[in-house]
Amino acid sequence: MPEYDFERYLNVRSANTPSFGPDGERLSFLMDTTGVPQVWRLDSPQTWPQQLTFEEERVSFADWSPERDELVFGMDQGGDEHTQLFRLDGDGETITPLTDQLDAIHNWGGWSHDGERFAFTANRRDQSVFDVYVQGRDERGDDAELVCEGDGWFIATGWSPDDERLAVTEMHSSFDYDVYVLDVESGDLNHLTPHEGDVRFQNVNWGPDGEALYLTTDDGADTMYAARLDIETGEIETVEEGGDWNVESLTVDEDTGRFVLGRNVDGYTELTVGELTGETEYEEFADPDLPKSAMGGGTFDDDAERFAVTVTGSTENTNVYVVDAETGESERWTDAATAGLPKESFVEPELIRYETFDGREIPAFFSVPQTDDGSGTEDDAADDGGMPVIVDIHGGPESQRRPTFHAVKQYFLNRGYAYFEPNVRGSSGYGKAYTHLDDVEKRMDSVADIEAGVKWLRDRPEIDPERVVAFGGSYGGFMVLASLTEYPDLWAAGVDVVGIANFVTFLENTGDWRREHREAEYGSLEDDREFLESISPTNNIENIEAPLLVLHGANDPRVPVGEAEQIAETAAEQGVPVEKLIFEDEGHGFTKLENRIEAYTKMADFLDEHV
Secondary structure, X not given: OOOOOXXXXXXXXXXEEEEEOOOOOOEEEEEOOOOOOEEEEEOOOOOOOEEOOOOOOOEEEEEEOOOOOEEEEEEOXXXXXXXXXXXXXOOOOOEEEOOOOOOOOEEEEEEOOOOXXXXXXXXXXXXXXXXXEEEEOOOOHHHOEEEEOOOOEEEXXXXXXXXXXXXXXXXXXXXXXXXXXXXXXXXXXXXXXXXXXXXXXXXXXXOOOOOEEEEEEOOOOOOOEEEEEEOOOOOEEEEEOOOOOEEEEEEEOOOOOEEEEEEEEOOEEEEEEEEXXXXXXXXXXXXXXXXXXXXXXXXXXXXXXXEEEEEEEXXXXXXXXXXXXXXXXXXXXXXXXXXXXXXXXXXXOEEEEEEXXXXXXXXXXXXXXXXXXXXXXXXXXXXXXXXXXXXXXXXOOOOOOOOOOOHHHHHHHHOOXXXXXXXXXXXXXXXXXXXXXXXXXXXXXXXXXXXXXXXXXXXXXXXXXXXXXXXXXXXXXXXXXXXXXXXXXXXOEEEEEOOOOOHHHHHHHOOHHXXXXXXXXXXXXHHHHHHHHHHOHHHHHHHOOOOEEEEEEOOOOOOOOHHHHHHHHHHHHOOOOEEEEEEOOOEOEOOOHHHHHHHHHHHHHHHHHHO
């Protein structure tokens, strides 16, 4: 198989986040052709797209007005996550700033049906609290009306059919939500979901009659299911059971009752499309003709005859498909380039399960490089003494490694590395109980799952047990550092990207709006400080042996850059080879192409030297 340089892989494009224009004929989406995601437009499938924004910073979303040839998009500065809102004419010629409080985060809440107003939540009043605002399309800056003060993290999820009410969720933690209906004029807030313990209520949609909300929840169940929430009574009725797998996405068209439901089956998305025939009954349409992949939730056109969905797979770079709701026939609208890389060179992983210390089965994706004829290299690698392997640990921790396109992974597979992606305890996608197995005092059990995964790898004949690399970002960066300090004999090198090095300093310095939610997962500074200190890699650094590369963004509001500074310094004091690279114009991860090229080329050079 020919070798390709890293820049080629990092130039593989991604098209995602579709939104239909008001007549259903235009489709906007985000694509990173220029190096950062910008807004693009298509009027028909597979035609030359029109670029609508030309900013140096990333665009995070774009949403068409339901009535006018205009959309709203969001953008921050240098990865600081202080998203501001802008109105963009459909021809891309005029951009109007709608918000101007650069120290606040603005989370989009949707257009009213007449396109005269929009809603958002923001932490303008208090950095730790998100309030609900409503603003006219022609208003700017301070003209937004504060319609509801919160005491936590409010998220506006959509206007009622009569535009008099907003559905609002409140996030207490990643696994505990509440749902409210807010009267926009009076400010009255109707709490619909009083409950005990942790319950998720997500993907909230207004029903066709405005008398109910359709959503996903795990109330009384281990996995998420689709449900109808009666606004008058608060009664929750099941529409579609979760069973063994989470119903992870739900989009309902309030005019027709048509819906798109996504179920996460071992990381792959299975869609159900149908139309409500009663409060909880529905007629199911044909299965969508889409690649086996992970998909973003669907968005309907104006008459709900079609929906657009983001599709990404291990061997399929991310693109937008449009699907006929009734027949399931699909067409790929976008043509995000693969930088000239042949798709047959991309590797599809094997889904495996390995046994960990307590007998539990841990799911993981395992990939090995191809030979020139496209086959695996297990026998040849075993004869040569085995290949190096990268253990890529996802962040979150309430996240899941899924079979999506991953340019860094495909590069290293092309260069002869195997690739291992475990979903250790604490990962989402496998039920509520599994997700809570790593909470607070059980944190290091998830690190033990990594050790068990490496033991599984060591028994594979194609793997060289002396060349195992730990790689991860954010919480995955903590997992890298903890793996290096807890099990130092297993590793040839470690790569920490925007990772947590010390839980105490992380919680003290993370954004005010996040601290309470993170303490619910990791433990609190008040009650668990001693434990948090005990498991922090900086306090166990004397154990580290493997060379370490640390990558971070200076503007990171989630895991402040001080985490990178202290782990690099303390590891170097132990005589460990350490390299550090900080990007002044990035935040929690790297979005600018030139920075991604520099960061991951640095990683490749580092591994070439040490592995």
